[in-house]
Amino acid sequence: MNEMAMGCARGEDGQPKQALSVTVADPTTSTIMYWQVGDFMPKIAHVHRMSIPNHKQPTAEEAAEQTKRSQIAAKTQRHDEVRVENLGSKTVAGVLAEGMRTVRTIPAGEEGNDLPLEVINEQWTSKELGLTVILVDDDPRRGRTTVEFEDLSLGEPDPAVFAAPAGYKVVEQHQEETVVAQ
Structure with missing residues (x-):
C-alpha cells in the first residue's frame, strides 16, 4: 500500500483540504487498486488485473x-x-x-x-x-537517502487494507472494456 499527498484544494467550508492518492498492490489476486481520498475527490476505486512479478532477492x-x-x-x-x-x-x-x-x-x-x-x-x-x-x-x-522498515509485521495483513473504503464505487479496468462492480 502506498499513500501519497496530491496537494490541497479548498473545501465547501473554504478551508484547505488535503487530497491523497492511494495505491494497493495485492499479489494474491494479481490486482492493483487505486483511489483518491479527499472531500472534493470522486469516490471511485479503480481495479486493474495484471501480472505482478515475484522478485526474488539475490543471495x-x-x-x-x-x-x-x-x-x-x-x-x-x-x-x-x-x-x-x-x-x-x-x-x-x-x-x-x-x-x-x-x-x-x-x-x-x-x-x-x-x-x-x-x-x-x-x-x-x-x-x-x-x-x-x-x-x-x-x-x-544528491545527498543521503535512507529507506528502512521500522515496523514489520510477519502476520497476515488485515484484509481491509486490500479493499476500497466504504462508500466507494469499485470500477474494474480491462484493456477493452470497463465493468462497474457494486
Whole structure:
C-alpha cells in the first residue's frame, strides 16, 4: 500500500483540504487498486488485473557477482574505482538481514569535480523474506537517502487494507472494456 499527498484544494467550508492518492498492490489476486481520498475527490476505486512479478532477492554471492559484472562494465566506460564490502548480518525490524556495501570512487575531473567523489550504497536484505529492509544511498551530488522498515509485521495483513473504503464505487479496468462492480 502506498499513500501519497496530491496537494490541497479548498473545501465547501473554504478551508484547505488535503487530497491523497492511494495505491494497493495485492499479489494474491494479481490486482492493483487505486483511489483518491479527499472531500472534493470522486469516490471511485479503480481495479486493474495484471501480472505482478515475484522478485526474488539475490543471495549474497549472486549480488557480489552482479556487482562485479557491473563494475567491469562501469570501468570500461569510466575510470571509477568500485569496491564491495560484506557487512555481515544484523536484526532489522525483527528479522535477520545480510548487509552489502558498494563504494564507488569517481576520480577528480571525471564529472567536473576537483576532488574524488565517494558514492556509497548500502543494502540490508532478509533472505527469509526476500525483502530489502534497509537501503542507503549516500551520494555527495544528491545527498543521503535512507529507506528502512521500522515496523514489520510477519502476520497476515488485515484484509481491509486490500479493499476500497466504504462508500466507494469499485470500477474494474480491462484493456477493452470497463465493468462497474457494486
